[in-house]
Amino acid sequence: MTEIQTRGRKETLDKDLDKFVRMEEAASHVSRGLAGPGFGLLFIAAAALFAAIYVAGGQNSALIIIAAMLGGYMALNIGANDVANNVGPAVGSKALSMLGALVIAAVFESAGALIAGGDVVGTISKGIIDPATVADTNVFIWAMMAALISSALWVNLATVLGAPVSTTHSVVGGVMGAGIAAAGFSAVNWPTMGAIAASWVISPVLGGLIGAGFLAFIKIKIIYQDDKIAAARRWVPVLLAVMAAAFSAYLALKGLKKVIHLDGLEILVIGVVAGLITYFVSKPVIHRQSEGMENRNQSVRKLFNVPLICSAALLSFAHGANDVANAVGPLAAVVHTAEAGEVIAKVSIPFWVMLIGAAGISFGLLLFGPKLIRMVGEQITKLNPMRAYCVALSAAVTVIVASWLGLPVSSTHIAVGAVFGVGFFREWYTSKSQRRRDYMTRKYNRRRPNGAAAKATPAAAAPPEEARRRMLVRRAHFTTIIAAWIITVPAAAVLSAVIFIVLDAAF
Incomplete structure (x- = not known):
């Protein structure tokens, strides 16, 4: 065999091996893409088995098992879509790794749902449809089934498309649509719907204002002080105390009521005591962490990593308490x-x-x-630990207040509203800052060709596309998210009505 033939066979063998390698890589990529749905199906099957154990031999056990599967499917979609709002800022600011965020959120979401989720479940299952108008048990069951199916399908589609829609919107819209299809517009409790709709508008605005307020406080009291480290030692423990007080008061209100009844004053005392303990414990800790740090913003940001992780955990707990209603509210109604x-x-x-x-x-x-x-942590606006902390803490406070009131508010609206609030505050502040405008003008001029950078250009004279590029909140994401929020309720309602009609006709 000649040398040329040997070289040709080696080249052919190398090409064949490359094909096999590419095929293995493609198969591995496809298998990774199918792993998630496969495990999801296993969970839905486990939910059905779990329900079968509890209702074995009972009346309408088959219906309950099917409803449990739908509730499990809806819960999976809530975890895929809504929970991103709780830990996204921490991941986007690099305070948490993706794995750490997933673990923290999973633990605290479950704790919040199991400890404090009952009150909001009651609102979802009974507050939207008037039971007197849907007295037929079969009609009511199919209405709840339709609500679960439509809301789960809508959230699933939104997750695939990468849109952080409100699962609360989806469920409420689904329940409303099925109720209208079952018994007409009179079946819907419109005053309750009005209160819920008002909370959807108020929540993102309130979350944004609180987030902007916290950021303004941090800038004034810490960032713009001559001695930033000393200011951080003074105020970071205060911020930690506020977070601990809110969390403790919430836990006392929701969790301890199963053991002992506490009135408002006692709950307030618990919150204040927890805040004071946290303040005095964290103060020396923050002091030790800040020793030897340079008097720079970058150094101060490091002090917010632990508070940010704690606030993300708090928000996950509050979200689990509030949004478990979306999955099991209609399911609980079907079971009963x-x-x-x-x-x-x-x-x-x-x-x-x-x-x-x-x-x-x-x-x-x-x-x-x-x-x-x-998407939430990195693509809407740029977050560092301080900004992300403001987002998480403001969202947590808003969710806690809403859960106290028993309103099924949208955690998506609250958390994303807080992100927008922080971003828009930064835009407003930088527009008023002469130093920032001068910096952006120099940066813009350096990119101009033919030595034109030597001539100063006022920031206001930049072309429209340059002005849009300077915006700190990405307008494309803002408009897309607002549009998704607007369309979710009617889309879920129409889909639920169609599904109810089909189920009612078939069974």
């Missing part, structure tokens, strides 16, 4: 109606129903959450 054979305003929430919701949210986060975590 199928077992008792009656439609009533108030139902007890079985523990196994709450467990499906809590586990589904955590699994959905772990399987599908990273995509939207990156």
Whole structure:
């Protein structure tokens, strides 16, 4: 065999091996893409098995098992879409790795759902449709089934498209649409819907204002001080105390009521005591961490890493308490109606129903959450630990207040509203800062060709495309998210009405 023939065979063999390598890489990529849906299907099957164990031999057990599967599917989608708002800022600011954020969110989401989720579940299951107008148990069950299916499908589609829509909007819209299809417009409790709709508008605005307020406070009290480290030692423990007070008061209100009844004054005292303890414990810790740091903004940011992680955990707890209702509210209504054979305003929430919701949210986060975590934390506006802390803390406070009131507000609106608030505040501040305008003018001029940078150009004279580029909140994401928020309720309602009509005709 000649040398040329040997070389030709080697080249052919190398090409064949390259083809096999490419095929293996493609197969590996496809298998990774199918792993998430595969585990999701396993969870839905486990939810069905779990429900079958609890309702074995009971009345309408098949309906309950199907409803449990739908509730599990909805919970997976909540974890994939909504939970990104809780930990996205921490990941975007590099205070948390993706793995750390997933673990923290999964643990605290489950804790919030199991400890404090009951009150909001009651609002979802009984507050939107008047049971008196849908007295037929079969009609009511199919209405709740349609609401679960439509809302889960809509959130699933939004997650695939990378849009952080409100799962609360989806469920409320689904329940409303099915109720209208079942018994007409009179079936919907419009005053309750009005209050819920008002909270959807108020929540993002309030979250944005609180987030901007915290950022302004940090800038004035810490960043713009001559001695930034001393200012941080003074005020970071205060911010930690505020967070601890809110968390403790919330836990006392929601968790301890199963053991002991506490009035408003006692809950306030618990919050104040927890805040004071946190302040005096964290003060020396922050002092030690700041020793030897340079008097720079970059140094101060490091002090916010731990507070940011704590606030992300708090927000995850509050989100689990609030949004577990989206998955198990209609499911709880189906379980009671199928077992008792009656439609009533108030139902007890079985523990196994709450467990499906809590586990589904955590699994959905772990399987599908990273995509939207990156979008919320990195693509709307640039976040550092201080800004991300303001977002997380403001969102947590707003969610806690809403949960106290029993309103199924949208955590998506609150958290993303806080991100927008921080970003728009920075835009407003930089527009008023002469130093910032001079810096941007020099930066713009340096990019101009033919030595034109030597001539100063006022910031206001920059072309429109340059002005848009300087905006600190990406307008494309802003308009897309607002549009998704607007369309979610009617889309879920129409889809739910169609699904109810089909189910009612088929069964």
